Amino acid sequence: MADEAKPVAIEADAVPPSPPGRGYPEPFASRVAGRVRRPLGDVFGLTHFGVNLTRLPPGGMSALRHTHRSEDEFVYILEGNPILATNEGETALRSGMCAGFKAGSGNAHHLINRTESEVVYLEIGDRAAGDTVIYPDDDLGRALAPDGSRMFVHRDGRPY
Amino acid sequence: MADEAKPVAIEADAVPPSPPGRGYPEPFASRVAGRVRRPLGDVFGLTHFGVNLTRLPPGGMSALRHTHRSEDEFVYILEGNPILATNEGETALRSGMCAGFKAGSGNAHHLINRTESEVVYLEIGDRAAGDTVIYPDDDLGRALAPDGSRMFVHRDGRPY
Numbered sequence: 001m002a003d004e005a006k007p008v009a010i011e012a013d014a015v016p017p018s019p020p021g022r023g024y025p026e027p028f029a030s031r032v033a034g035r036v037r038r039p040l041g042d043v044f045g046l047t048h049f050g051v052n053l054t055r056l057p058p059g060g061m062s063a064l065r066h067t068h069r070s071e072d073e074f075v076y077i078l079e080g081n082p083i084l085a086t087n088e089g090e091t092a093l094r095s096g097m098c099a100g101f102k103a104g105s106g107n108a109h110h111l112i113n114r115t116e117s118e119v120v121y122l123e124i125g126d127r128a129a130g131d132t133v134i135y136p137d138d139d140l141g142r143a144l145a146p147d148g149s150r151m152f153v154h155r156d157g158r159p160y
Numbered sequence: 161m162a163d164e165a166k167p168v169a170i171e172a173d174a175v176p177p178s179p180p181g182r183g184y185p186e187p188f189a190s191r192v193a194g195r196v197r198r199p200l201g202d203v204f205g206l207t208h209f210g211v212n213l214t215r216l217p218p219g220g221m222s223a224l225r226h227t228h229r230s231e232d233e234f235v236y237i238l239e240g241n242p243i244l245a246t247n248e249g250e251t252a253l254r255s256g257m258c259a260g261f262k263a264g265s266g267n268a269h270h271l272i273n274r275t276e277s278e279v280v281y282l283e284i285g286d287r288a289a290g291d292t293v294i295y296p297d298d299d300l301g302r303a304l305a306p307d308g309s310r311m312f313v314h315r316d317g318r319p320y
Contacts, residue, residue, distance in 0.1 A: 008168050008244065010259070011257055012257065040234070040258050041234055044262060045230040047232065048231070049209050049232060049286050051260075071208070072201070072207065072208040074206060074211050077213070077283060078238075084168065096172055096173060098172050099168060100200070102204060102206060102207075126209050126286060159250055
């Protein structure tokens, strides 16, 4: 998008969602079905960090429980009452609460919506080079291919 | 703060505000009087980007109108109706709207609260090394000292 085509400001809910097909291989992709992520920072050409406005339907989850080696992450709850699951157990969140996850901390986390209402939150992550991801509850990891691209692998290193 | 002392999640409004005295030299500091910034990311030890929950009283402003050379910035409006002033002029914002400012774009910006109600927003900025700041409306710039520390200077380069 050319610089002159970028808006000054936008309604966050008007940003087109990311395509749902990207991301995990099956059977993991189905577990985040219904999650809708709107990439807000991309609209303005931001590259140093990403900001998503994300909606979880009842029964939805933000991601598989995971921890990044190289990227900081942060979430701020706008609506609803998700559960934050971390290495410490479960914590009930509500609108106006936030949580942060330091790169390399090893504290694997995700949000789960066990309510009958939608959960809406902002999620921010930087885009550190060379990031890999650990999913301690699943036979999954996100590795770096020799060319630097991201690849999903089994625990034993075999690619999906 | 030791790792084990960090909370899993927090009420954003319960985070202690940053000290108001830091930042601009006078007469500029007085122009952002009343602005209250809560550094949310710091609570969790994040270092790749900062997240502030910021409140502007009636008549307040987010900052002098400015643009960063090296840092991306993003704001998301939670409450109230600020004016976003940029190189393009003025845009009225409301809850659920957002704006982003790419590093080096030269698009100087700030939020102004001309209403009788408080404005509340999240502001995110990364922490790129070597950042400098231009304030096109004021006799002010933020430069890098030889030791890498940040220093405020006049337009002609004299330090404040």
